[in-house]
Amino acid sequence: AQSVTQLDSQVPVFEEAPVELRCNYSSSVSVYLFWYVQYPNQGLQLLLKYLSGSTLVESINGFEAEFNKSQTSFHLRKPSVHISDTAEYFCAVTPMDSSYKLIFGSGTRLLVRP
Amino acid sequence: DTGVSQDPRHKITKRGQNVTFRCDPISEHNRLYWYRQTLGQGPEFLTYFQNEAQLEKSRLLSDRFSAERPKGSFSTLEIQRTEQGDSAMYLCASSRSGRANNEQFFGPGTRLTVL
Numbered sequence: 001a002q003s004v005t006q007l008d009s010q011v012p013v014f015e016e017a018p019v020e021l022r023c024n025y026s027s028s029v030s031v032y033l034f035w036y037v038q039y040p041n042q043g044l045q046l047l048l049k050y051l052s053g054s055t056l057v058e059s060i061n062g063f064e065a066e067f068n069k070s071q072t073s074f075h076l077r078k079p080s081v082h083i084s085d086t087a088e089y090f091c092a093v094t095p096m097d098s099s100y101k102l103i104f105g106s107g108t109r110l111l112v113r114p
Numbered sequence: 115d116t117g118v119s120q121d122p123r124h125k126i127t128k129r130g131q132n133v134t135f136r137c138d139p140i141s142e143h144n145r146l147y148w149y150r151q152t153l154g155q156g157p158e159f160l161t162y163f164q165n166e167a168q169l170e171k172s173r174l175l176s177d178r179f180s181a182e183r184p185k186g187s188f189s190t191l192e193i194q195r196t197e198q199g200d201s202a203m204y205l206c207a208s209s210r211s212g213r214a215n216n217e218q219f220f221g222p223g224t225r226l227t228v229l
Contacts, residue, residue: 043220092156100145101159102155104156
């Protein structure tokens with residue numbers, strides 16, 4: 001079985017400050033890793049994913065996440081946040097040998113203040 | 115790209131009533147997933163279809179829940195004898211053929227409130 005832990009339910013940060021949203025997972029099999037974002041009143045959107053290769057993956061809007069196998073982590077970072085980054089962020093995994101269902105963490109609400 | 119659509123967007127019902135939700139996936143996607151999201155939690159997997167075949171069901175899906183995808187296109191999720199604990203956002207997602215690295219596209223969800 002798999003599980004995903006997002007310890008921070010809410011992260012308040014000032015505009016232009018750096019941010020890190022933490023994600024740890026547990027799995028007995030290899031997994032793919034994802035970050036999804038949910039803006040207010042919108043559906044879930046894929047932000048970035050790690051499948052293989054370089055452990056550092058980037059999104060088009062400046063977010064990056066690094067897969068750390070030894071620490072079973074996939075933390076999301078951005079060096080300078082904008083007001084428009086205010087949203088709920090979900091870390092998710094899917095086992096490579098299964099139905100490809102997503103197992104989500106409980107989410108972290110990023111609140112960017114001016 | 116019309117995206118994944120869900121209908122209705124909101125449903126308020128009384129305990130004990132039956133409700134049915136519809137999901138229309140992206141047209142070329144043959145995989146369709148249902149998830150449930152309660153307040154303060156991430157989405158939880160309920161079931162998925164490969165074309166019209168229902169291939170996996172979560173233990174969360176009690177016998178009051180039934181899902182169908184009769185022609186491999188749209189899907190319905192029915193909840194019989196609703197309970198207050200069924201109140202949640204029901205999300206549908208679709209993806210192309212069964213590869214884990216194919217992105218799941220989510221619909222806007224149906225918010226169910228059971229009074």
